[in-house]
Amino acid sequence: MADKQPIVTHVYTADPSAHVFNGKLYIYPSHDRETDIKDNDNGDQYDMADYHVFSMEEVGGQVTDHGVVLKQEDVPWVSKQLWAPDAATKNGKYYLYFPARDKDGIFRVGVAVGDKPEGPFKPEPDYIKGSFSIDPATFVDDDGEAYLFFGGIWGGQLQCWTKATFDRDAYAGMEATSGDALTAKVGKLTEDMTQFASDVRDVVILDEAGKPLQATDHDRRFFEAAWMHKYQGKYYFSYSTGDTHYLCYATGDNPYGPFTYGGRIFEPVVGWTTHHSIAEFKGKWYLFYHDSTLSKGRNHLRCVKIREIVYDSEGRIKLAEEQPVLEEAPPAKLEG
Secondary structure, three states, X not given: OOOOOOOOOOOEEEEEEEEEEOXXXXXXXEEEOOOOOOOOOOOOOOOOOEEEEXXXXXOXXXXXXXXXXXXXXXXXXXXXXXXXXXXXXXXXXXXXXXXXXXXOOXXXXXXXXXXXXXXXXXXXXXXXXXXXXXXXXXXXXXOOOEEEEEOOOHHHOHHHHOOOOOOHHHHOOOOOOOOEOOOEEEEEEOOOOOOEOOOXXXXXXXXXXXXXXXXXXXXXXXXXXXXXXXXXXXXXXXXXXXXXXXXXXXXXXXXXXXXXXXXXXXXXXXXXXXXXXXXXXXXXXXXXXXXXXXXXXXXXXXXXXXXXXXXXXXXXXXXXXXXXXXXXXXXXXXXX
């Protein structure tokens, strides 16, 4: 388990998506808040209602809290639960992607647009057509093409979409118990980054024999928290195994995959969920993740932390021997 300090302690943060914009590191987390809702497999206890954006000039340095950049009541189609977001930039604009339940209680993915990486962001009036489930993660490739990955089992409702339409009865099964594992989804985005430009595809992860991972392979199969990054021409799809609490990765030759399982990045943390991102900043690579140490193990009150990672000669991801030193969380500075 990691034993590093949270980047901030004045609010609870989780599900960090990290990006470097204009030479500065930005982190887009979800915002946990106190609730009396009991823990359950549908995730009702994760009752988040807005987003903050954080930035820093150096890892381990001063962290700026840019305040609330999007609220639940700002989005016409949302009923509740602004869960794990992500961000991207293209054509001089910045885009905040976020999941939430619509008025029928079905998770969809929306997008809000801003002129600066720290927002504020104005939401599009409706969710992205053809989107569903949770945990959006954007990836803009070197050729400028942009992709949206998404999906999460159990409370994330991915198991409800094995047919062409939402199947509310699939909640009872929660996930497949035999056959090929459920997969994350990916679709190419339009030039304006607000809709899908292609049909959504499965993100298939293969084992060492070239066969799709099975539903019973809980230590390796996808559960939630998709992330895509690129290192030395290779595409790395990383994700959480959910109920086994590992962060794993697989590699492929293009953003659609298929991807071959590569190994674990991170062991289980304090708390139930494991969610991350990976980004390069000033010549080093970092893993951004959360745990529940700040709230002394309360699963729905988490905090974002950072660890340095390295790649070996075969491109395998490992934690760096020397970690970023964050002895004390620097005080956050509120802007705006």
